[in-house]
Amino acid sequence: MRRRHLxxxxxxxxxxxxxxxxxxxxIIFFMLITKIGVNTGSDSSIEIPASILGNELKDLGNALTLxxxxxxxxxxxxxxxxxxxxxxxxxxxxxxxxxxxxPLLEVLRRLRDGDxxxxxxxxxxxxxxxxxxxxxxxxxxxxxxxxxxxAKVKNVNFNTxxxxx
Amino acid sequence: MKISGAKxxxxxxxxNMTPLVDVVMVILIFLMLAGTxxxxxxxxxxxxxxSPKGGGAAQLPPGFVPDQPLEIKVDSPVPDRFIARVExxxxxxxxxxxxxxxxxxxxxxAAGSPPDKVQVIISPARNVKYKFITDVYTAANQAQxxxxxxxxxx
Numbered sequence: 001m002r003r004r005h006l007x008x009x010x011x012x013x014x015x016x017x018x019x020x021x022x023x024x025x026x027i028i029f030f031m032l033i034t035k036i037g038v039n040t041g042s043d044s045s046i047e048i049p050a051s052i053l054g055n056e057l058k059d060l061g062n063a064l065t066l067x068x069x070x071x072x073x074x075x076x077x078x079x080x081x082x083x084x085x086x087x088x089x090x091x092x093x094x095x096x097x098x099x100x101x102x103p104l105l106e107v108l109r110r111l112r113d114g115d116x117x118x119x120x121x122x123x124x125x126x127x128x129x130x131x132x133x134x135x136x137x138x139x140x141x142x143x144x145x146x147x148x149x150x151a152k153v154k155n156v157n158f159n160t161x162x163x164x165x
Numbered sequence: 166m167k168i169s170g171a172k173x174x175x176x177x178x179x180x181n182m183t184p185l186v187d188v189v190m191v192i193l194i195f196l197m198l199a200g201t202x203x204x205x206x207x208x209x210x211x212x213x214x215x216s217p218k219g220g221g222a223a224q225l226p227p228g229f230v231p232d233q234p235l236e237i238k239v240d241s242p243v244p245d246r247f248i249a250r251v252e253x254x255x256x257x258x259x260x261x262x263x264x265x266x267x268x269x270x271x272x273x274x275a276a277g278s279p280p281d282k283v284q285v286i287i288s289p290a291r292n293v294k295y296k297f298i299t300d301v302y303t304a305a306n307q308a309q310x311x312x313x314x315x316x317x318x319x
Contacts, residue, residue: 016182019186020186020189026193027189031196048206051299054208057208134294135296137292137293137295138290138291138293138295138298139291142315146317155210157208157211158209158299158302160206161206162205162207
């Protein structure tokens with residue numbers, strides 16, 4: 001009996017269908033879990049503290065990240081990405097001595113209570129994420145917490161690194 | 166015996182998958198390299214307490230019963246060390262403080278104040294480093310206190 005052989009063209013190429021199946025599954029997996037181009041305004045140069053406990057934030061889109069580090073004259077330097085069109089966080093001063101304005105408080109109030117002029121509705125669930133330098137003293141954090149309290153922002157989250165102390 | 170017709174099967178029928186595999190592989194490698202998983206950071210969440218006076222003044226709802234306060238005073242006598250004091254107990258690291266707070270939690274629960282009815286107030290000195298404040302916060306969370314707030318700097 002003559003043995004039947006596969007045709008030359010089929011024997012030379014491997015079957016790539018399982019490969020495509022697996023690769024497609026991997027692509028869908030990565031597309032679902034990765035975050036590409038999401039800019040929360042976090043300053044990665046700030047060294048945040050570690051903690052052995054913590055929780056994940058589900059809705060980072062409803063949160064404003066405040067980067068806090070030691071500033072001049074015993075005042076904190078706070079930066080945040082306030083406008084969505086910005087690429088870099090802008091400084092939000094606690095107090096502008098020349099005008100007496102309080103830009104940080106104004107921004108927090110606007111995001112919390114809304115702004116009818118800009119058609120921005122009130123947002124009672126608005127959150128703050130504090131990303132502060134781990135070596136910074138409490139005197140730099142305190143005025144920011146007071147501003148949050150004055151703006152009636154009740155949900156304040158301290159960003160930490162997972163791990164041991 | 167010769168089986169006729171076997172040679173009539175066309176294995177080459179169908180589209181050429183090679184470009185598809187190339188493109189899909191490029192997309193996969195891009196996603197693997199460009200994606201951030203955000204798995205290295207998390208958050209300590211604080212719901213700031215009611216403040217009957219000061220900047221955060223708020224009207225207390227009718228029938229509102231204030232929570233049992235538990236103040237943790239934090240000082241930093243030397244730059245890389247902290248000392249926390251809670252009602253006569255002293256702790257200078259997170260594990261000791263956690264043990265003290267667990268003891269306090271049990272004592273308060275026995276007196277009729279479960280952890281969800283206790284307002285922990287962290288009261289740090291001006292020079293206490295932020296990393297020590299998060300340590301104290303973590304110790305309060307380890308002792309299952311859910312309401313943790315802050316007092317003005319001393």
